[in-house]
Amino acid sequence: MIPKIKNVLYATDLSKNSAYAFRYAVNTAMKHDAEIHILHVVEPLSPQAKAQLRLYLEDQKLDQLQKESREKLLHGIEDRLKQFAERELKDQPENMKRIVGIHVVPGDPATEILAKTDELECDTVIIGTHGKGAIRRAFLGSVSEKVLRRIRKPVYIIPLPEGQTDITLGEI
Numbered sequence: 476m477i478p479k480i481k482n483v484l485y486a487t488d489l490s491k492n493s494a495y496a497f498r499y500a501v502n503t504a505m506k507h508d509a510e511i512h513i514l515h516v517v518e519p520l521s522p523q524a525k526a527q528l529r530l531y532l533e534d535q536k537l538d539q540l541q542k543e544s545r546e547k548l549l550h551g552i553e554d555r556l557k558q559f560a561e562r563e564l565k566d567q568p569e570n571m572k573r574i575v576g577i578h579v580v581p582g583d584p585a586t587e588i589l590a591k592t593d594e595l596e597c598d599t600v601i602i603g604t605h606g607k608g609a610i611r612r613a614f615l616g617s618v619s620e621k622v623l624r625r626i627r628k629p630v631y632i633i634p635l636p637e638g639q640t641d642i643t644l645g646e647i
Contacts, residue, residue, distance in 0.1 A: 480507040484597040486514045486588045488618070489552070496603035496633035497563060503601065503631070504573045512576040512595050513556050516584040517548060545581060552579045585621035592628060599628060605635040 485500035487493045497513075504511045556577045564571045576595065580587050592600055604619045619632050 478598060480509045480598040482595060482597040482599075483507075483509050483511045484514055484588070484592050484595065484600045485511055486516075486584075486600060486602045486622075487556075488584070488603075489515060489555075490605065490635075492605070492635040492637075493603045494559060494563070495635050496601055496631075497560075499631060499633050500601045501564070501567075501570055501573070503599065505570065509573070509598070510575040511573050512578060512591070512597060513560065513574060514578045514580070514588065514591050515552055515556065516587040517545070517552070517579065517581045518584065519581060549579045549581070553577050584618045585625070588618070588622050589625055592626065597628065599631065600626065601631045601633060603633045603635045 480503065483500050483504050485497055487496070500511050503509065556579070560574050560577075561571065564574075578591060578595075580591070588600065588602070591597070600622065602619050602622065619630075623630055623632070
C-alpha cells in the first residue's frame, strides 16, 4: 500500500523560475489533501569571503554585523515567500490554508532539506532543478543529487523551464 501524503516540503533556491515547481507542490497537496511547508536555505559565507571582510572589520564587529544581517535576511526572505504564495494563490484562497509553514534557515541546502523533511514529518519533497547546457541531460543540480542519494522519501525533481515564465519569485 502506498502511504498517504499529508505533508509536502517545497524547497526553493529563489532562482529565476524556481517558483515554477511551486505549482507542482500545490497540485500535489490538492490531490492528496495535504499541507505544504516552504523551505529556503541560506548558505553561510565562504571562508574566503569571511577572510576578506576581516581585513576591514574587527572580529567582534564582523560577528555582530553577520548576526544582524543574517536575522534581517532570514526575515526578509520569509516575508518575500509569503507574498509570493499569496500572489500565486490569490485565485485559490482555499489553497493558501494548505501552507502551514514558511521556513528560512541557514546552512547547507541538502543537509537542511533532509533535516526539515524529518523534523516536519514530510511525506514527499518537491525541488526545482536547472541544469546547464549539455550537462543538463546527464546531471541534476548538486543539491538535488545530494538529497536524492540520502533521502528515504519520494522526491519530485521538477526541471525548470528556460527563459521567462509567468511565475517568478524575482518580481517580489
